[in-house]
Amino acid sequence: MPDQSARxxxxxxxxxxxxxxxxxxxxxxxxxxxxxxxxxxTPDGIRIDKAPPEGEDPFAAFTEWAGPIDDEDYAGL
Known part of the structure; x- marks a missing residue:
């Protein structure tokens, strides 16, 4: 049943x-x-949210972890 609170x-x-x-x-x-x-x-679609200001994202420096395999491996964390 769809979420009735979703707009x-x-x-x-x-x-x-x-x-x-x-x-x-x-x-x-x-x-x-x-x-x-x-x-x-994501496999379920696209999530859009407000990005943290530049410099406040603790993972921004780790661009080597920015691939689809890593997204899948770390999706549940």
Whole structure:
């Protein structure tokens, strides 16, 4: 049974691959000017969330762990 508390929002992608985030998404993620988004590709779909400010992500320096095999191996941690 689908989660009845889930809300849905839609946006259209332009010819330049740009989109406008719906107000409900901006509000839920507390996104403002100059904030960054993080896109995580998973077997179940894409997760979008507010990225930590640069320099605050403790794993940002470990780019050698940024491959799909590592994502799968460490997904449950």
């Amino acid at each position: 849905t929002a839609h946006s259209q992608v332009s010819v330049k691959s740009q989109t406008v985030l719906p107000a409900a998404v901006l509000e839920h993620l507390a996104i403002g000017p100059d904030d960054r988004l993080r896109y995580r590709i």
